[in-house]
Amino acid sequence: MSPRMPNPSLVVPDVLPPMRALVKAVNSVGVPLATLVLVHLRVSQINGRTVHLPTKPQEFEDAGEEDRRLPVVETWREQTCFTDAERSLLALAEAATRIDGVKDPVSDEVWEEAARHWNQVQLAAVVLHIGLVNLWNRVNVVTKQEAVDWRINPKTWKPMTSRLSPAP
Numbered sequence: 001m002s003p004r005m006p007n008p009s010l011v012v013p014d015v016l017p018p019m020r021a022l023v024k025a026v027n028s029v030g031v032p033l034a035t036l037v038l039v040h041l042r043v044s045q046i047n048g049r050t051v052h053l054p055t056k057p058q059e060f061e062d063a064g065e066e067d068r069r070l071p072v073v074e075t076w077r078e079q080t081c082f083t084d085a086e087r088s089l090l091a092l093a094e095a096a097t098r099i100d101g102v103k104d105p106v107s108d109e110v111w112e113e114a115a116r117h118w119n120q121v122q123l124a125a126v127v128l129h130i131g132l133v134n135l136w137n138r139v140n141v142v143t144k145q146e147a148v149d150w151r152i153n154p155k156t157w158k159p160m161t162s163r164l165s166p167a168p
Contacts, residue, residue: 004143022132026125031118035086039093039126040133041073046097047137050147085117089126096130 009016027033044051053070069081076082076090092106092114099105114123139145 026129029121029125031122043133049137088114088117
């Protein structure tokens with residue numbers, strides 16, 4: 001399936017730099033990148049955004065991916081490999097993403113558990129991160145962008161802007 005159009009962040013002038021600045025700010029407040037990746041993956045799964053994950057040891061090695069928990073994020077509640085702090089953000093991510101038809105989607109219990117593990121700045125960054133992932137998911141679904149492939153080695157990763165050319 002080919003995209004309906006180039007990614008809108010490349011079509012609308014001056015959109016990508018502030019989006020990147022938001023990501024940089026979110027990543028700079030002390031929430032481990034591995035935790036943000038778990039949240040990103042879970043939000044994308046909820047939104048039906050296909051993500052190709054490594055599943056075999058060789059695929060993890062080829063991808064340069066160290067977190068072998070990625071394939072079980074969807075079932076994090078049944079797994080023992082996630083910390084309580086990570087669990088609190090996965091619960092927050094699920095609640096904040098599944099808001100349709102729910103009167104109070106993010107319960108005080110979910111919020112308070114996350115606040116037990118993360119300071120206010122970190123929690124604010126995660127809330128923004130969840131919102132940004134939801135935004136990207138929706139943009140990508142509407143325009144039928146290619147699925148994210150987690151198997152790409154980060155050492156050879158090319159930013160989207162160098163892989164896709166802006167619309168004329």
